[in-house]
Amino acid sequence: MSKENTQVLKQRREKADLLADLGVKLYNNSFKPDNRVKELLPKGEHLAAETQDETNYTYSIAGRIMSMRKFGKAAFFHLTDNSGRIQVYIKKDLLGDEVFATFKKWDIGDIVGIEGKLFKTKMGELSVLADKLVMISKSLRPLPEKFHGLTDVETRYRQRYVDLIVTPESRQTFVKRVEIIRLIREFLSNRGFMEVETPMMHPVPGGATAKPFETHHNALDMKLYLRIAPELYLKRLLVGGFERVFEINRNFRNEGLSTRHNPEFTMLEFYQAYATYQDLMDLTEEMVSWLCDEVNGTMEIEYQEHTVNLAPPWKRMTMDEALVEVGGLNAEDLTDNKKVMALAKDKGIQLEEQAGPGKAKTELFELLVEEKLIDPTFITAYPTEVSPLARRNEDNPDVTDRFELFVTGRELANAFSELNDPVDQRQRFEKQIAEKGADEEIHSELDEDFVRALEYGMPSAAGEGIGIDRLVMLLTNAPSIRDVILFPHLKAEVKQQSKKKKKTNQPKHV
RNA sequence: GGGUCGUUAACUCAGUCGGUAGAGUAUCUGCCUUUUAAGCAGAGAGUCGUGCGUUCGAGUCGCACACGACCCA
Numbered sequence: 001m002s003k004e005n006t007q008v009l010k011q012r013r014e015k016a017d018l019l020a021d022l023g024v025k026l027y028n029n030s031f032k033p034d035n036r037v038k039e040l041l042p043k044g045e046h047l048a049a050e051t052q053d054e055t056n057y058t059y060s061i062a063g064r065i066m067s068m069r070k071f072g073k074a075a076f077f078h079l080t081d082n083s084g085r086i087q088v089y090i091k092k093d094l095l096g097d098e099v100f101a102t103f104k105k106w107d108i109g110d111i112v113g114i115e116g117k118l119f120k121t122k123m124g125e126l127s128v129l130a131d132k133l134v135m136i137s138k139s140l141r142p143l144p145e146k147f148h149g150l151t152d153v154e155t156r157y158r159q160r161y162v163d164l165i166v167t168p169e170s171r172q173t174f175v176k177r178v179e180i181i182r183l184i185r186e187f188l189s190n191r192g193f194m195e196v197e198t199p200m201m202h203p204v205p206g207g208a209t210a211k212p213f214e215t216h217h218n219a220l221d222m223k224l225y226l227r228i229a230p231e232l233y234l235k236r237l238l239v240g241g242f243e244r245v246f247e248i249n250r251n252f253r254n255e256g257l258s259t260r261h262n263p264e265f266t267m268l269e270f271y272q273a274y275a276t277y278q279d280l281m282d283l284t285e286e287m288v289s290w291l292c293d294e295v296n297g298t299m300e301i302e303y304q305e306h307t308v309n310l311a312p313p314w315k316r317m318t319m320d321e322a323l324v325e326v327g328g329l330n331a332e333d334l335t336d337n338k339k340v341m342a343l344a345k346d347k348g349i350q351l352e353e354q355a356g357p358g359k360a361k362t363e364l365f366e367l368l369v370e371e372k373l374i375d376p377t378f379i380t381a382y383p384t385e386v387s388p389l390a391r392r393n394e395d396n397p398d399v400t401d402r403f404e405l406f407v408t409g410r411e412l413a414n415a416f417s418e419l420n421d422p423v424d425q426r427q428r429f430e431k432q433i434a435e436k437g438a439d440e441e442i443h444s445e446l447d448e449d450f451v452r453a454l455e456y457g458m459p460s461a462a463g464e465g466i467g468i469d470r471l472v473m474l475l476t477n478a479p480s481i482r483d484v485i486l487f488p489h490l491k492a493e494v495k496q497q498s499k500k501k502k503k504t505n506q507p508k509h510v
Numbered sequence: 511g512g513g514u515c516g517u518u519a520a521c522u523c524a525g526u527c528g529g530u531a532g533a534g535u536a537u538c539u540g541c542c543u544u545u546u547a548a549g550c551a552g553a554g555a556g557u558c559g560u561g562c563g564u565u566c567g568a569g570u571c572g573c574a575c576a577c578g579a580c581c582c583a
Contacts, residue, residue, distance in 0.1 A: 007555045008520050008537055050544080067546075074543035091543060108536080123542045145521040145535045147547050152521085154578050166521095259580085480579095491577065 012107065012140045019105050019138065026138040031113035033062035038083035042253065044118040044126040052129075053118035060130065061086070062113040062136060064165065065106065067146055075103070076127070079114065087127040088114050094131055099207045102135075109139030123126075158490050162351040176295055177472045177484055181248060183294055184268060185467075187287050193270055198233035200250065201227060204447045207231030207389070211254040211444055213263075225424040225443065226252035231389065231463065232273050235418065238461050239453045246270035248468065260410065261482040263489050271418070273459040277401045280415045280462045281378050284405060285312040288376070288412075288471070288503030295475055303408045303477055306374050316403075318381035319365055327368035334361070354435045358383025371409035378403045382416075388428045390416035392490075407474055422454035 016026055040059055044160060047053060063081035071090035078085055092100040106112065113134035121127055121272050144150040149166050156163040156170070163170050182508035185195065201221065205212040207229030214222050230247050250264045257263065272279065289299050289310045299311040323329045333339040337357040344351060344360035347367055361383055373379075381399040384392055390400035402416035419425050429451070433444040472484040 006520060011537060011554095041513075056528075062534075069545045069548050070542090071545075071548090072542040074545085075546045076548085078546080093543080121546090125544095125546075127544090142520050142536055145547095147535065148522045152517095152578090153515095155521095157578095291525075493577085 001415045008142050009140065015105050015107070016138045016140060019102060019135070019481065022105075024102050024135050026135060028134060028136050031062060031134045031136055033060050033081075033113060035061050036063055036083040037063065037079070037081045037086045040086055040118065040128070041084065041126065044120060044250050047118070047126065049118040049120050049124040050122050051120055056117060058115055058117055058131070060115040060132075061128065062111070064111050064139075065108050066143075068105070068106075068108050073100070077108075079112070087121070087125055088116070089119075089121070089127050089129050090133070091129070094129070095133065099133060103133055106135070107139060107142075109143045110135065110142065111137040111139070154490070157482055157490055158493060160486055170383055173472075173476045173484060174476060174486060179295055180291055180472055180475060181468065183250065183291050184287070187290065188244075188246050188270060191244070191283075193246045193272070194242055196234070196237060196242070196245050196247055197249070198230045198237075198247060200252075201245050202227045204445050205443050206447045208251075208253075209442060213252050213254045228253055229267070229465070230269050231465070232397075232447055234269055234463065235458060235461075236450065236453045238271055238273055238418075239456055239458045243273035243459065244271070244365065257489060259482070260470065262469065262481050262485055265485075266483070268466045268468055269463065271461055271463040273461045275462040276460075277380070277403055277415050277417045280303065280464050281314075281316065281403060284378075284413055284415070284464065284466075285314050285376075291471075292475055294409075301475070301477070303474055304479055306408050308408060308474070308483070309375055310407075314376040314378060314405075316378040316380060319361060319379055319383070319399075322369045322373075322377075322379055323361065323365060326372050327364065329364070329368070340364075356385050358385030360384045370406060370411075373406035374408055376405060376407045376412075378405055387416065388432050389419055389425075391419045392424075410470060411467075412470055412474070413464055413466040415462060418458070418461045418463050420454060420458040420460060422451050423456055426451050 020026055040061070043057075043059075044053055051118045061079065061081060063079040066078045066080050066085065068077040075090040077088055077090075079088050090103060091098070092350070094101070113132075113136050114128055115132035116128040116130040119127060119129050121441050144162065144166050150156055150163055150360040156167070165173070187201075189195070201211075201215065201217075201224040203224060203226050205225040207227075208231070210228040212225040212228050215226065216222070217224050229251055229458060230249070234245055234247060246268065247270075248266065248268045251266050251267045253261075254263065255261065272283075279287060289312050291309045292301060293299050300307065300309045302308075317325065320331070320334050324331045329343065332342060340357040340360050341351075344364055347364065349360065349367065351363065362385075365379070369379075380401075380403045381389065381393065381396075382402040382404070384398055384400050387400040387402050393399045393401050400416055402414075404411055404415075405413035419428070429446045433446060469481050469484050472478070473481060476484060478484050
């Protein structure tokens with residue numbers, strides 16, 4: 001692209017060459033900073049403006065030059081490292097003519113090492129008066145403009161490294177993401193859960209209804225699928241006697257992209273033997289509200305146009321109750337299967353031929369209720385028809401002991417008391433396969449080994465999945481999933497071909 | 511898949527009625543030893559996303575395509 005040969009880039013390369021000719025190492029790995037910027041800040045806090053640090057201690061720091069104000073025989077620049085930002089003051093009389101001459105070729109964006117002493121400027125800003133300068137890595141590309149920063153979202157996603165350099169909010173989001181995941185591990189391991197790693201490549205994709213990515217193992221000459229969910233493997237571990245397990249890792253779904261969907265996304269799934277979905281509601285409430293408080297210092301947060309209160313207890317209602325209370329439907333109509341089907345048709349919902357009232361209710365719920373659930377709400381009693389892996393309710397076999405958690409109108413978690421009857425499980429799998437419908441891309445094959453595992457006996461248990469990306473979006477007020485994934489998937493970057501290149505691409509035998 | 515908006519210098523953006531490209535930052539040169547969106551003086555930098563069309567003439571109008579954002583399914 002033309003962008004690769006601009007004047008600015010040429011000048012930077014020329015300057016780098018010039019520095020090299022002057023004997024400056026452009027990529028130097030011998031400078032080891034003893035200090036981080038954050039440590040320096042309290043050391044000079046007490047200083048008055050225009051005074052030197054009386055200890056006269058020499059600090060050494062390293063980082064990237066983010067701004068520069070050069071004078072004839074002096075200069076100020078701001079240097080940032082992973083911990084913070086501090087001003088550096090350069091004086092020719094301290095450094096000598098030669099060093100100062102090479103410094104003149106330094107640019108915003110260069111990564112440098114500094115040794116010097118603390119002082120405060122006239123304006124009272126804590127700064128380092130440099131007595132040693134080291135080039136650590138010469139930058140050959142200019143950074144985005146200092147005032148507006150990088151606003152083009154496409155560039156922010158495609159070149160996340162630039163975004164991270166110049167957008168502190170973006171850095172902060174990813175720091176929070178890491179912290180959230182660390183806290184989840186802490187929370188679960190404090191409750192006796194064991195973190196495990198199950199296969200990401202499955203011979204039979206299961207645990208969810210979604211289109212999988214396919215791949216091929218050459219040596220074994222077999223088809224494999226990137227997992228759409230870890231569920232069936234984690235349950236095998238319950239069979240094996242690990243009573244509390246969890247996994248935080250990627251799932252892959254070969255479907256559309258949106259502000260809420262990335263083809264690979266991070267899921268927390270956990271399973272607890274001898275627990276029910278009721279227990280998991282308590283646990284979820286406790287965990288998510290605690291996470292929010294730890295990360296944001298409050299349980300009441302802003303998410304886009306909403307204010308959300310995550311302080312427990314959270315609302316709990318059945319799907320039928322929600323359809324009546326929030327969706328405005330008539331309670332009596334919901335007890336009549338024919339009326340439910342008619343209602344769905346009425347609202348313009350198109351159902352597949354084999355779909356029953358359970359599917360119709362779920363669709364009505366998505367249409368009429370979901371987006372109205374702003375504060376956290378557990379919806380329980382999901383129809384058995386749409387819950388192939390959940391345990392039936394003992395009093396009403398049409399519904400399952402399952403909940404989904406909604407916050408800001410979005411699904412955040414899905415959990416249920418697990419089905420552990422191998423006969424019922426086999427029948428439900430078979431029914432699911434028979435009813436799979438027209439969608440060829442949804443893989444449907446009975447996972448025989450999973451049923452075999454259940455036949456050995458799986459303890460009663462409850463399990464849950466929480467979408468980590470969506471949780472991070474909520475807790476960092478991010479409008480798009482791409483804002484919480486470091487390298488989100490985008491279409492391939494278009495390389496604009498020059499006319500010359502196009503010609504060489506012509507077949508040679510013409 | 512459908513609709514709306516966007517794509518102009520490295521970055522952030524102007525560009526009137528169709529008449530041949532502008533600003534700020536960044537860069538380069540000169541001056542400048544407490545600046546902080548430093549300042550002053552000067553300079554260079556653009557296949558206007560791609561292609562086709564209309565026109566004497568297209569950044570601007572039309573069509574197609576690409577990429578992105580948002581909304582809808």
